[in-house]
Amino acid sequence: MYEQKSHALLNKILIELKQDFNDTESQPFLTRLGANFYSVYQLFISFYGHRPDFEKQLKQLVSVMAQNHYERSKSLRKSDLKREQDPDWFLSQQWVGMALYTDGFAEDLKGLNKRVDYFEELGVNLVHLMPMMKCPEDASDGGYAVSDFCEIDKRFGTIKDLQAVAKKLHKNGSLLTMDVVLNHTSDEHEWARKAQQGEEKYQDYYYVYNDRDIPDQFEESLLEIFPENAPGNFTWDESMGKWVMTVFNNYQWDLNYTNPAVFIEMVNVILFWANKGADILRLDAVAFLWKKIGSVSQNLEEAHQILQLLKDCCQITAPGVLFIAEAIVAPNEIIRYFGGDSVAEKECDIAYNATFMALLWDAVATKNTRLLNQSLKSLPAKPDQTTWLNYVRCHDDIGLGYDDKDITAVGYEPKAHREFLIDYYMGKFVGSTARGLPFGYNEKTGDTRISGSLASLIGLEAALLAEDKEAIDNAIKKTLLLYAMILSYGGIPLLYYGDELGTINDSSYLQDPVKAEDNRWVHRPSIDWENAEQRYVSGTVENRLFNAIKKMISVRKATQAFADFNNRDVLNVSNPNLFLFTRYEYQTPEVSILVVANFDDSPHHLYYEEINNQIYFDFANNKDLITQEKPEMHETYMVIPANGFYWLEQ
16 A cells, blocks of 8 residues: 555665666566555564664665566576466466475485476475574584575586576476575574674674573563473573574574564565576465563564564565465464455465365374364364465474364363373384374473374384285275375465385484484485385385375376365264265366265265265266275265275265
8 A cells, every 4th residue: 555654765775776667567666566565574674673773774675675676587587477467377277296304305405407307207396495594513403494595515526507497396386495594593504603702792692692581581481392402492602602592402592583684684585595496485484583581482473463564574575485384282272373454464275284184184183073074163174265285294293282172172181182192103002004203292290292204103114024015905094085185175285206106114314323312313214216116016005005105196186176265164963973065166166076084994974965965966866086986885884994084076
C-alpha cells in the first residue's frame, strides 16, 4: 500500500543510492519494492526504530536488495516473472523431492552432477542438498555450524560446481533446495573471530555478556536442546573473556537479531544463494530467532515477524524463491510458520509436517491409527497458497512431540506411551524388530528421541540378517505403506536418500571421532552405487522398493486430485487399524480419490456404510490407481490387506 511518510523515505534512499533503475528489467523490481515497502518499513521500524542509525540501516537494507537485484541473472529473473504469474505453481502434484547429503550421495558436487539422471529415473524433481557452506572439520554439527555463509566447503567443491548442478536440474525442469542457517554461526566464523579479538561491532552480532547475571536470568526459562552433549545455553569464551549464548552447541554462537546489522547480513545471505540458483531455501531453526528473558525463547511473536520481514525482502528481489520453515515444534505452533492469511503476514511457503511424520511412526508401532486420527483433527488448517513438506525420515532424529491431550483422548497415559514407543524403536519391546538408537536423552524430563534409518526402524535390517523372507516382505510392505501416505496426503512428498534402496543403519560413523558422539550419523549413509545397481535385478529388495516407489510417484504426478489446495478430508471409521482420507480435484470436487491404509499385520474390513454416511463413493465401480485392479470386494465391505493401502478412483 502507499503511505506517504515511508515512501518519501524510500524516494530519498533511492536518490542517495545513485543507482540507475531506468533499464526495462529493473521495472518489476521497482514495482515490488514500492508495493512491499510499507510492510518492510513497518516491521523494520518496530524492531529498530528506536535506534539513532535507523535510517542508515534501512538504507543499507534497500541497498542490499538492489545490489542483489542487479546480480540476479536474466534466466532467474525470467523464472521469477513466470512464477509470479502462477503463484500456485508449487502446489502442483508434479513435485516430488529428495533430501540428501552431497558427500553421502555422490562424494561431491561434481559427482552429484553425474548422478542427476538418477533423480529423473525415480521421478524426483526437487533436490534438497543438506548444508554445504564452509564449516570447521571437527565441530560442524553436520553442516549447521557455518564459518562462511557465502562459500561452499571445499569437501563438496566450489560455487561454480553448485551452479553447474543448478543449471542441469533447471534444464530438467527440477528445483534446487538449499539450507540457510539463520540462528547461529560457528565460533570460527569471521564475525565470531573478530568478536573474540575485542571488536564491539561484532560482539553485538551475538548475545555476549561480561558476567553470569543476564545469562542466569535467561537460564531460568530456557530449555536444553542437547542436554547430553551441550548442557546449558551459554559458553565461556576464554579469548574474549565473556559469556556467549550457545543454545545448540558450545561452538554455535546464537545471532542477535535485535541488531539490524545481523538482519541485513542474513538478508544478503538469502539473496546470495537465491542468485546462485536455489529455488527453495530451507530456513534452519526458525523457532529460535528471537530471545527474551522470562520465556523459553522459542516460537516468540518477534521470531514470526522476523520471518515476515525476511519474506518481504526476498519477494522484492527474488519473488520466485520459496521458504521452507524448519520448525519442529508442537503441532499448533507449526501452523503459525506459514504466517497469517494477509499477504503482509506471510512467512514461509512450505513447512515440515513433523506432526504427520511422528504420527505415522506411532501407527506403525501400535498397529492402530487412533492417535493419528485424533491428532489430525486437532491440527488447524493451513493458509491457502502454502503447503506441507511430508516425509517419513530425514537427516534428524524422530521426536515424540505428540500433544498429551490427544494421547489421553485415545486412552493412553502420555508418559507410559512415549516409553513404549522408545522401547519399541530400540527393539526392546517384545516382538519389535526395530533397530533404532536413543538420541538426546534428558535426565531431567526422561525425554528421548530416536535415530535410525527407515529400513532399520521398520524391521528390514533385522529381517535381512535373519534371512527371513516373510519378515522381509512385511518390512517392504510397511515401507511402501508409509511412502504411500506422504505421496498422497497433500503437500510435497520428500524422500530421504537411501530409503528407495532399503539402506540400513550405517555404524561406520563410530570410527570417525568427529561423528562418534552423534548417533544421528547412523542414518546419514554413503550410497553404495555398486549395490544400487541391484535395483535392476528382479526380486531384490532394492528392485522391489525402487520400482514400487517409482510407480507411486508416476501415479501421483498423473493424479490432479493429489495437488494441494486444502482438498483433503480425513474420514472417521470404527476400525482403529484403518486410516482413510479423500482427495478431490480442486475445480471438480465430484472427482475424488479414496485413500485407505491398514497399519495392522492382519487384513481388515472396511464397511461401505461407514463411508457413505460421510461422502458418496461408488464402491461398485472403482479401481486402485497403482494396480489398476479392483480390491477384494464383498456385499457390505471390502478387504484391506495387512500393511496395505489403496488409492481408489471411482
